[in-house]
Amino acid sequence: MIALLSRRLAGLILTLLVVSLLIFAVMGLLPGDPASIMLGTSASPDTLAALRHELGLDQPLLVRYIQWLGGVFSGDLGQSYTYGVPVAGLILERLAVTLPLALMAVALSVAIAIPLGVLAASHRGGLVDTIASVFSQISVAVPAFWVALLLIILFSTTLGLMPSGGFPGWSAGIWPAVKALLMPSLALALPQAGVLTRVTRTAVLETLHEDFTRTAVAKGLSAQSVLWRHSVPNALIPVFTILGLQFTFLVAGAVLVENVFNLPGLGRLAYQALSQRDIVVMQDVVLFFAALVIVMNFIVDLSYLAIDPRLRKGV
Known part of the structure; x- marks a missing residue:
């Protein structure tokens, strides 16, 4: 019984990891830049670059994925770009x-x-x-x-x-x-x-x-x-x-x-x-x-x- 539960639990964790990777990859492929949407089309390149750096959008995808996954496991789901509040509370x-x-x-x-x-x-x-x-x-x-x-x-x-x-x-x-x-x-x-x-x-x-x-x-x-x-x-x-x-x-x-x-x-x-x-x-x-x-x-x-x-x- 314990062996069965262990196998099922290991399969659940592995599935969640694979799903999280797929979700992050798909979201990264979506068109549209959050910084451009937040500042509008009239924003200067320097302002856009500063906001992208503040949001962490200028980092490599792998680094962003590891940071996001670490936050999920620690209970910190990040900050909403739009509402400016923790996502967990939302x-x-x-x-x-x-x-x-x-x-x-x-x-x-x-x-x-x-x-x-x-x-x-x-x-x-x-x-x-x-x-x-x-x-x-x-x-x-x-x-x-x-x-x-x-x-x-x-x-x-x-x-x-x-x-x-x-x-x-x-x-x-x-x-x-x-x-x-x-x-x-x-x-x-x-x-x-x-x-x-x-x-x-x-x-x-x-x-x-x-x-x-x-x-x-x-x-x-x-x-x-x-x-x-x-x-x-x-x-x-x-x-x-x-x-x-x-x-x-x-x-x-x-x-x-x-x-x-x-x-x-x-x-x-x-x-x-x-x-x-x-x-x-x-x-x-x-x-x-x-x-x-x-x-x-x-x-x-x-x-x-x-x-x-x-x-x-x-x-």
């Missing part, structure tokens, strides 16, 4: 919006998809199965930002029930903040709920034909008891895998939705940093997204051992 501040948004989206996705997928599997070929199939196809095909626009038109412009955008902050109270995140989280959740519904339906259908299910039926258990006490718990492994991947996608994929609803989250920060060529912020935010995906996959892999005892036999 990320933590924006994470207070993006993280609750992603968690709400996951909760809504689970609340919609798992009951619908289980009911579709237990009524295969029936009306509920047809509704689940249509819902899955439509929700997967429709992008989240388009769902966001439809929600704004319906609930904000037409009915006037929800705010169309903005975030009052958690200091304004829990309900105003949650209310501002409801429509964005629903816009993110619906496409993911379609995928999760399909996975849940398929996983439950497979367990309904397993030997343990037939044994439970032979013992005289009711259909509902067999479904919820035997089939559904054993179908959770692929569902849990998708949930782990969905969470990282929702955090990293909130860029468009946060911009549609004008939410001050990580996605909007990444968009602003890209438009302003704030390379330090871009590098750190992209690395955070990549690290989140890698670490979440690592946690999902390890959770298999806790969920399914059969997987521990070969460890």
Whole structure:
């Protein structure tokens, strides 16, 4: 068990190092000079050179990469060119919006998809199965930002029930903040709920034909008891895998939705940093997204051992 954890952890660290190198290389190839953007086109060459030296842009790429990586490991993510504040503080501040948004989206996705997928599997070929199939196809095909626009038109412009955008902050109270995140989280959740519904339906259908299910039926258990006490718990492994991947996608994929609803989250920060060529912020935010995906996959892999005892036999 310890050997397995050591191998997985070593693979995680190596992956993060490779990803950090790729991120730094890609950012270095982006067009546009941060110093020129900050000072404008009318700046003199001497002023540009002085600012580039102050920002460390005149150093070799390898030196800048080592300095950046050392700062990441020590917790110093650098200073933002645009905002003039530490990037770590910016990320933590924006994470207070993006993280609750992603968690709400996951909760809504689970609340919609798992009951619908289980009911579709237990009524295969029936009306509920047809509704689940249509819902899955439509929700997967429709992008989240388009769902966001439809929600704004319906609930904000037409009915006037929800705010169309903005975030009052958690200091304004829990309900105003949650209310501002409801429509964005629903816009993110619906496409993911379609995928999760399909996975849940398929996983439950497979367990309904397993030997343990037939044994439970032979013992005289009711259909509902067999479904919820035997089939559904054993179908959770692929569902849990998708949930782990969905969470990282929702955090990293909130860029468009946060911009549609004008939410001050990580996605909007990444968009602003890209438009302003704030390379330090871009590098750190992209690395955070990549690290989140890698670490979440690592946690999902390890959770298999806790969920399914059969997987521990070969460890």
